[in-house]
Structure formats: structure tokens, C-alpha cells
Amino acid sequence: MKSNYEKFKSVCSILEKYSFDKSKLIPILQATQEEYKYLPQEVLTFISSALNISPANVYGVATFYSHFSLIPKGKHIIRVCDGTACHVKKSESIIEALRKKLNLNNSQTTTKDMLFTLETVSCLGTCGLSPAVVLDGKVYGQMTPSKAIALIDQIKE
Amino acid sequence: MEKYLMINGIKVFFDNEKNILEVIRKAKIELPTFCYHSELSTYGSCRLCMVEVESMGIIPACSTPPSSGMVINTNTEKIINLRKIVIELLLANHDRECTTCQKSQSCKLQTLARRLGIETVRFKNVVRKTDKDLSTYALVRQQDKCILCGDCVRFCDEIQSIGALGFVNRGSKSVVCPSFSKDLELSECVYCGQCSRVCPTGAVIPRSEVKEVWKALSDKNKKVIVAIAPAVRAAIGEVFGFTRENGTEAAGKIVTALKIMGFYKVFDVSFTADMTIVEEANEFLERIKEGNNIPLFTSCCPAWVKFVEQYYPEFIKNLSTCRSPQGMYGAIARRIMPNVLSVKKEDLVVVSVMPCTAKKYEARRRELANNGEIDIDYVITTQELAIMIEESGLRFQDLDAYAFDMPLGFKTGAGVIFGNSGGVTEAVLRNVASDITGGEYDESEQFSFVRGDDGIREAKINLLGRELKIAIVYGLKNARQILRELKTQKRKYDFVEVMACPGGCIGGAGQPVYNDLATRKNRTRILYENDKTLELHKPQDNPYVQKIYNDYLGSKPGSKKAHEYLHTHYTYKKRFKESVKISEKNSKGLEVNVCFGNHCMKKGSKEILKHIVDYVENKNYKDKVNIAASICLEKCFSAPNVKVADTTISHASNESVKEAIDKEIK
Known part of the structure; x- marks a missing residue:
């Protein structure tokens, strides 16, 4: 730091x-x-x-610009793509699962322990991999709620 | 070959118009707009000025340059429907409590909804109710009235060079507000209020004090005295349908109206404007004689004064220390009038009527207070005066004209032209010229060369055995340019008059809302003609001014008593209160602030900060010292500055700061 x-x-x-x-x-x-x-x-x-x-x-x-943030972000940043392709492939359920996992209510984007920030983006341009999630700059394709939660667990360990 | 447009089948010639909107308006077609102001940059957001151009389709007139032969239609069915939809959508996202809105009847949204024949709004109202920003005495902001045309943002930035307001967020979440969504009071706003003038709706309005004044008037134990500023008489007629006279009639009717409302005495701020000139001219002569603090800046405009205090503290010494006419009226009303009128001091309520929103702020400046008590209780604008007249049910246009009360009711023409840009300068010249030469300069046209419409004007005159150079400025962006060039010695003046509002006080934000240059010019004309009708034109000839000086103010301008009553002082107004934390821990230790304003940065504050950080580290002071980078300490002319505890070290060096830290810690 x-x-x-x-x-x-x-x-x-x-x-x-x-x-x-x-x-x-x-x-x-x-x-x-x-x-x-x-x-x-x-x-x-x-x-x-x-x-x-x-x-x-x-x-x-x-x-x-949504790229800029005026509030502190967590150590790890998760971006879930909610562009058209990802949206029809149920990206919403991934977002919901992550919110639940991270204990985030509606307006909250960062966990209390400042470990994770969850954001949605409008399109990553990787529609072939939809639904896509980016964790700390690395793209993960064809995600499901359980796969996304597994990613979080991995980091927590 | 002459260039022309075909507008609705009629040939209209043009030459230098920058867009087809101007040409269409020249053809006497009032194309509706919210976001177009000829004095501001073209924004093109409101989409009301859409016209149909042959082979181009539907385009915005404001941002399309004319080219000869264009065939334009301003009123096709398609366009009419388009405009209606725009207005309906705006209304669907608007707080439509028109009946209780202060802007009602001068609201452009309301006018256009009527003009364009909006009978129903087909969309659900989705406005998010917001609280009013009541943080300042000058202005009230109400977000849910905002239509995001950006007129206020551009005026503040482009004409005043302040940028107190800006767009925040985007899309459906867009709002206009000060930086970091703070209250207006905490922004750099100088309260000129021009945002409220250009605002087509009631999203920014002058803060009304009408209720408070009525309350004072209805209190049987109080004597309420009032004085009206010169510019008020030039504009009040616009509200009541007479604009073709010379101000005498309007002033007289105002006196009558105020008397009927129950004011005990009605005075004229032009009287104290005469005093301001006598005092300020004396100050000018002294400064010229001693060669100190030249150029002299006028200090009648509170927005300009705050501007200097905020952005150019190094020029504070150039501001005339004379109070503004309102400030002088306050001092005399509060401290001399109880005696003259045989009224108990605590029973007196002092009110002024101003063309200006910044005057509301000025009246509460602590620098103008006398032992912590402010002189003027309430400041109402011309707009508020008109409302009070209407509330009283008076048929203003039919009232007889009455004379002002003495002694603060007698004025010369010099005090009246104060309301125009160039008026203060002209009045000072009338005073100085005849004082020096003893000659007769009483023609009201003698110094008319300082008049004009331009935002920066220059004049030269041979006086005092030398050539005096004068600048007359309105608009704070123009003022900023002058200050910058004075700093680099590109320009040199002896006297600089600055008014924040276009055209001077007559164009103030407290005046009835106007949108065209012709209205402003008419106000200017009224004041100059009013000057002509008066018997005297030189402020020093005002017998009542002389009497007040003789009886209360040490007989002559510049005396000790005059200074006590009629002068003021100025203080740095720090723009930013933030500082960036440098220390890791938040100990309760010694505060060390390194200035990182522009001047200090250039003079090496980075190196000093490095030294301090290293020093604190080496000496193991980490738990005892709190380091921060401050923006800024506002002592730019003695950069670099470092503040250790409560002491600011000017021209700081590594050594002097170390010494100070050591001293404080031991």
C-alpha cells in the first residue's frame, strides 16, 4: 500500500x-x-x-463517467457485464447471487470490510463469452451464479 | 451579391448573423428557445428552435449557420408537434406548482406552454421533489424546477468566470448544482444572481424578504425607514406598463406606494451615492498624491468585492475603503437617523430596495457590522418591491408622485447615474474636476465619453497635472482579464470601475427579469435623462450632504469621523477549505499545512513538503505532527507559505519550517 x-x-x-x-x-x-x-x-x-x-x-x-468513483472502492473489483447479450443470458441472476453473497443492499456497491466492489458494466465487447464477469481485470466467460460465487470463495481463501 | 434566406416564403436578407435563429428573429418571428442567449455560447440542448429546411430536414436554428438561398419553414405541422412534445416532456419532469412559484408570470416554461397551446400533458409527472437550498441570503435554488437548459452554468462560467454551478451526473440523473453537491454558500458564488435572471424557470430565484418586511411594518412599536437605489426607478415601470419616462415619475410613485404601505420615511440611496462619491473622490486624490495603491478600484458592487477577496487577495488594497451607497445608508440610518428623527434606536427598522441580489449578502457582511450588529435589517429587490405593490392592491400607474423625505432624499444627478456602468466614474470626474480647477463643470454631458455599452471601456483625461487613465468594466470575466493584465503590467490605470452585472446595476438580478438588450438600454437612458432633469449634477453641491458632514462627520471628507462611519475593510475569503491529508495517522499533534496553491507550487512547495516529511520521519515526530497539503493559504504574493499551528510562515524555506516545528514541539 x-x-x-x-x-x-x-x-x-x-x-x-x-x-x-x-x-x-x-x-x-x-x-x-x-x-x-x-x-x-x-x-x-x-x-x-x-x-x-x-x-x-x-x-x-x-x-x-461511470469509470470514475467518488467513494472508496474495495480491494477486489468485480464487474458483471449487463450488456444486451449477457442480459439475455441471465446476467441479472449472477448479479443477484453476488449481491446476496457479499451482503450488499440495493444502493451499496462495496462490502463493509472494503474487500469487494461489485459493479455492472454496459458491455465488455466479449459477447461471445456471455455472460461475462471481470474480476480484477481478468475476464471469465460463460458464468453462472455458482461459478461466480466460487470465484469469490477462491479469493476469500 | 446580397445574401438572403427564404423564411416561410418571405425573402429575408442577412449579413453577419451567426446562425439562422438570429435571421429568423430579425424577420420578427419569435422562435421559442430556452437555452439560447446571444451573449452566451450556443448550446443547442432545448430543441425548441427546430425548423424545417428544404433538403436538410429538421434542424436546430441556433446551431446552424445561414447560407444564402436556404428555404426555411418555421411552422410546419411536424415542427409544431415536436415543440409540443418537448414542452410536455419538460412539464412531466417539473414541479408544476405554478401558482405559488415566485417566477410565475416571468417564467419562460409557463409562457411557452401557453404560446404553444399545450392543453394537456400526456405523460405522468415523475419529478423528484427536492429541498430548497436556503443557505444564502441572496438566492434560493430549487432543483425540481430545473429544466437543465444550462443557461445559469454558462452565464456563471462564460460571463462571470466563476463556474460556481455545473452539471452533475448524466442522463436521467443529471442535475445542476455547485461542486460536490454542496450548498451554494460553500461554493465560490459571488451572489451576482445573474443565474436567476437567465433561468427560464424558478430553479434559481432571488431570496425574498417580503414577509419579514410586512411583519416589521405591522409592528406598531417599530418605525420602518426605507431607501431606494437609483436603478430601481429605471425598471419598476416595466412591471406596471410604463417605460417611456425619465425615472422621476416612477421614483415619485414608489415613494407614494411605500408611504401607503406604512413606511415611516422614504429616502433615496442616490443621496448616499453622492456621499460615496465625495468620500471616494477624496480617497482617490489622496492616493494619487501619495502614489499609493493605484489604481483605485471602486467598491460599490458587492459581487466584485467578493470576487477580489476570493480570487485576487493581492489587489484588496486597491479597493476603495469607502462603503457602498447602501453601506453608507446603513451607517447613517442606524447611527445618525435615530437622533435626527427622534426615534429610539431599538425601534428603528432599516430597509433598502436594491436592483441586486448581492446587496442582500453585502448587508450581512461582518465587515460592515457595527459592534457585531448589522445596520440594515432587510434588503428587498425591485422584483420584491413590485410584489409588495401588487399585494397592497395599488394601481401603481395611477398613483400620484410624492417627494422623498429629507434629509436623505435630496440628490444630485451624480448619485442617480450610479446605476449605470460608467456612472461612478463619471460622478467621480465631476467631483474631482471642479474641485481641482475650481471651474464650472456642471454640465451633465461634460464627461459623457465614459458612457457606453462595451464590457471594457477605457478613457483618458488630463487632470491633476497629469494624464489619468481610467477603465470601466462590467462582467467579472472582463474584470478578471483586467486584473491579470494589471498584474503583468500589460495595462496601467489610475482608476478602475467594475460592476459585475451587464450594463451595471440597472442590469442587476433583482430587477424585473429581462431578456433583451433593448430593455437594458432603456433603463440606462432613463437614468441619464433623470440626471438631466435634476437641478444639480455635482455631488459636492448637495447641501444636505454638506450638512451631514458638518453636523456629524467632522466637517469634511476623509475626516476621522467620516472614516469611522463611511469606510470599511476587506478580508481574504478563502475559496477552498479542503486540504489533502499527508500524515498516515490522525494524531492530535501539531498541524503543519503546506500551501499547494498555484503560486506556492511554482515556488517549490513540493520540495518543502518532502523535507518536512523526511524531517518528521527522522526525528520520530510521526505521532506528534499532522501534515497536510492545503489549497490554499491565500497569501499568494508571499509564496511559498507553510502554516505551523496558527502561524503562517511566508517565503518559507526548509530551515524556517524546521525551526518552527521544533519550537512548537518543545
């Missing part, structure tokens, strides 16, 4: 790398999210001040 200081130092380097160019806001936010795993409010404020744009502007961009 990086220390707060290292993370902040990285944000400064990111800003320098993009020469404090406001038109590079999105790549700057992407790189910042890599560091913190989400976008803390005070860091967004810092970025807006450094780029000389209003915080409302930065906040607008950060809330527009």
Missing part, C-alpha cells in the same frame, strides 16, 4: 506530466484514480485549483 505522501506526490507528478493542461483533465483524473483507487473530494479540489478550473467543472466530469 502506498502512503498518503506517495499518493499525493504522484498526483503532483501527474499534473506536471500533463503540464497543468486543463484539456487533459480526463487522463489526469484517470491516473489519479489509479493512485487512490477512487477520487477523494479534496484531491479533486486540488486538481481544480492546480488546473485553474472551477471545482464544479471537475466534479461534473468526475460524475459524468
